[in-house]
Amino acid sequence: xxxxxxxxxxxxxxxxxxxxxxxxxxxxxxxxxxxxxxxxxxxxxxxxxxxxxxxxxxxxxxxxxxxxxxxxxxxxxxxxxxxxxxxxxxxxxxxxxxxxxxxxxxxxxxxxxxxxxxxxxxxxxxxxxxxxxxxxxxxxxxxxxxxxxxxxxxxxxxxxxxxxxxxxxxxxxxxxxxxxxxxxxxxxxxxxxxxxxxxxxxxxxxxxxxxxxxxxxxxxxxxxxx
Ligand SMILES: [Mg+2]
Numbered sequence: 001x002x003x004x005x006x007x008x009x010x011x012x013x014x015x016x017x018x019x020x021x022x023x024x025x026x027x028x029x030x031x032x033x034x035x036x037x038x039x040x041x042x043x044x045x046x047x048x049x050x051x052x053x054x055x056x057x058x059x060x061x062x063x064x065x066x067x068x069x070x071x072x073x074x075x076x077x078x079x080x081x082x083x084x085x086x087x088x089x090x091x092x093x094x095x096x097x098x099x100x101x102x103x104x105x106x107x108x109x110x111x112x113x114x115x116x117x118x119x120x121x122x123x124x125x126x127x128x129x130x131x132x133x134x135x136x137x138x139x140x141x142x143x144x145x146x147x148x149x150x151x152x153x154x155x156x157x158x159x160x161x162x163x164x165x166x167x168x169x170x171x172x173x174x175x176x177x178x179x180x181x182x183x184x185x186x187x188x189x190x191x192x193x194x195x196x197x198x199x200x201x202x203x204x205x206x207x208x209x210x211x212x213x214x215x216x217x218x219x220x221x222x223x224x225x226x
Contacts, residue, residue, distance in 0.1 A: 004216075009188060010167040012104055013181075014135075015148075016115040018173035018195030020097050021125060025090040027196055030057065033087050037078055062176075064147050069118040081120050091128040094197075096213035101134035103217065112161055114170075116141040116148055137161055149176035154184035171210070178207050 017026050031050065039049025056075060060066040073080045104111045113135045115122060122140060126132040141147050144156045154165070169188035170181045173195035181189050191209035193201045201211070210216060 004169070004188060004190075006107070008167055009109065009169045011110040011112065011163045011169070013112050013114045013163075013168060013170045013172075015170075015172035015174070015177070015192075016113055016117055016122070016125065019171055019192050020094060020113075020131065021129065022090075022092040022094055023173070023196035024198050025087070025092065027199070028087060028090055029084055033083055034072075034076065034078065034080065037083055038076055041077070062147070062149060064116070064142060064145075067116045067118055067121075067141070067147065069120045081124075084121065084124055088124060088128055091125055092197075093129050093131065094212060096217055097131075098134070100213040100216055101131070105134065110136050110163075112136060113138045114141075114148065114157070114161075115139070118142060148172070149174065149180050151180055151183065154181055154186065173202070175204060175206070178204070182207070 014020055017023055030053070035050035035053045036046055037049075038044070038053055039046050042049070042052075044052070053076065057066065060071070065071040069080045069084075072078070101111060111134060113122075113131075115138075117125070117140065119140055119142065122138060126138075132138065139157060139161055141153065144153055144160065146153050146156065157163075165185040166187045168186055169190065170178065170186050171190045171192065172178055172181075173192040175191065178189045178191055189207055191202070191204035191207045193204065193209050193211050195202065203209075
């Protein structure tokens with residue numbers, strides 16, 4: 001069991017989708033709802049619509065376009081922001097997130113949401129969840145210019161949001177993002193094994209990980225990971 005030494009941690013960077021929020025919403029939007037509307041528009045079956053959309057997503061993987069509401073609105077000819085609104089009742093905060101954020105605040109940590117999500121997605125999710133008052137800052141990768149998995153991201157972020165890599169913790173459900181942060185020198189990185197409550201757990205062979213935020217609250221405080 002690895003124990004996080006919270007005395008060494010001044011800043012906590014938290015991912016949004018899959019980490020604080022259930023990835024079920026995003027998976028439903030992109031793998032079911034958008035393909036359904038696309039299929040309706042083009043007279044295809046739902047499966048054909050999904051195949052078509054997924055192949056378009058693959059072509060944009062690893063780029064900011066992949067996360068860009070406006071890009072997909074243009075590419076697919078669908079009002080993506082409106083489609084997200086249609087199923088926004090599925091947006092949900094993972095268990096124990098709010099007590100965790102409150103604990104960070106009470107310990108005086110700087111708490112920053114750092115997400116690849118587009119501004120429109122961030123504002124929809126903050127409106128639905130009311131989580132925004134828990135953050136000292138919200139950073140959108142679209143303002144940084146590259147996504148978090150890009151090797152230049154953390155150096156550019158440091159200009160917008162100063163931090164000491166030796167005293168910063170990143171919690172994120174993406175292995176490529178953990179890797180880019182670790183390569184930059186981030187001392188503490190943690191994966192999230194259950195980003196989507198309806199899907200099997202992920203594994204993080206190269207990094208420490210949590211099954212949920214209860215892991216970080218257990219034991220009477222933010223002193224141990226398990
Ligand atoms: Mg994520």
